[in-house]
Amino acid sequence: SAAALAGNILFFLLLQADRCLHTPMYFLLSQLSIMDLTLNGTVVPKMTANFLSGSKFISQGGCAAQVFLVVLVGGAECFLLAVMAYDRYVAVCHPLRYPMLMNWEACCLMTLVTWMVGVADSVIDVGVVFRFPYCGSLQVDHFFCEIPALLRLSCADTSLFQDFIYACCVVMLLLGVIVASHARVLTAVISMSSTEGKQKALTTCSSHLAVVGLYYGGGIFNYMYKASAGTPAGDRAISTFYTIFVPMINPLIYSLRNREVMRARKRVLGSWRV
Numbered sequence: 001s002a003a004a005l006a007g008n009i010l011f012f013l014l015l016q017a018d019r020c021l022h023t024p025m026y027f028l029l030s031q032l033s034i035m036d037l038t039l040n041g042t043v044v045p046k047m048t049a050n051f052l053s054g055s056k057f058i059s060q061g062g063c064a065a066q067v068f069l070v071v072l073v074g075g076a077e078c079f080l081l082a083v084m085a086y087d088r089y090v091a092v093c094h095p096l097r098y099p100m101l102m103n104w105e106a107c108c109l110m111t112l113v114t115w116m117v118g119v120a121d122s123v124i125d126v127g128v129v130f131r132f133p134y135c136g137s138l139q140v141d142h143f144f145c146e147i148p149a150l151l152r153l154s155c156a157d158t159s160l161f162q163d164f165i166y167a168c169c170v171v172m173l174l175l176g177v178i179v180a181s182h183a184r185v186l187t188a189v190i191s192m193s194s195t196e197g198k199q200k201a202l203t204t205c206s207s208h209l210a211v212v213g214l215y216y217g218g219g220i221f222n223y224m225y226k227a228s229a230g231t232p233a234g235d236r237a238i239s240t241f242y243t244i245f246v247p248m249i250n251p252l253i254y255s256l257r258n259r260e261v262m263r264a265r266k267r268v269l270g271s272w273r274v
Contacts, residue, residue: 004040004248008033011251018264024107025091028084029254031111032211035077036247042069043144043243063145064130068122070146070243076118078172081212083110088208121168132156142236144243207253214246 012033015021043066050056058066090101129147135155142149147165151158255261 004036004244007248007251008037008040011255012037014261014264014268017268021260021264024102024104025087027107028080028087028111031080031114032077032084032250035073035080036250038069039073039243040247042066042073047143058145060130063150064126066145067129067147067150068126070144071122071125072118074118075121076114077215079114079117080111081215083114084208085212088205128161132158142239144239146239203258207258210253211250214249215242
């Protein structure tokens with residue numbers, strides 16, 4: 001968790017410090033870092049405090065806040081990855097039209113929509129989940145408040161809401177499969193005459209595909225799996241993957257194989273030495 005926190009903060013500060021990285025692509029990456037920081041900061045501090053103090057209590061308001069923020073970031077990041085895929089598609093397949101199609105106004109508008117979708121999704125989910133009656137044990141068999149873990153404690157029939165969650169996950173998964181296919185992008189890359197341009201485009205696309213695979217492999221499949229049948233131990237393992245591991249690995253994927261980011265790091269470090 002400390003590595004995820006440090007990695008995303010440093011990556012975000014680097015993107016802000018170097019003017020060469022003030023482009024739509026890196027603006028979208030900065031939003032991804034903010035989302036990962038939000039997700040990590042929502043889950044890890046309370047989990048660490050409970051572990052150190054020995055107390056495993058969380059108030060209803062705190063539980064609702066965790067559900068709200070986790071769902072918000074999950075929905076927003078899903079659509080942000082779609083926007084990032086569209087950005088790469090335009091940059092590779094329509095480079096001459098890129099300044100017009102991905103201008104700052106369009107970029108900021110699409111980013112705002114991703115956050116608004118996340119907020120709308122979380123408001124609906126929190127409103128429904130906390131309207132269910134809960135009886136018996138209120139012990140959440142998880143390390144944070146997550147919708148499927150809470151639904152197990154309800155004494156009402158939640159199957160309809162679980163089907164709704166499953167349907168939403170299927171839609172998001174199909175969106176991810178469509179934007180992650182990159183078929184036309186890869187075709188355009190292969191036909192490039194410039195070796196340097198081809199290598200840069202392939203690096204960017206492969207990095208995005210890796211992040212998409214990690215995200216959809218963790219969060220979306222997690223909710224789809226829980227909507228049908230799952231064990232608490234398996235749920236915790238998958239949730240650990242997408243709340244702690246994925247936010248830690250994302251900045252590494254986009255920085256270690258990106259020459260522009262590495263050059264920016266050298267420039268920023270050089271200016272600090274001066």
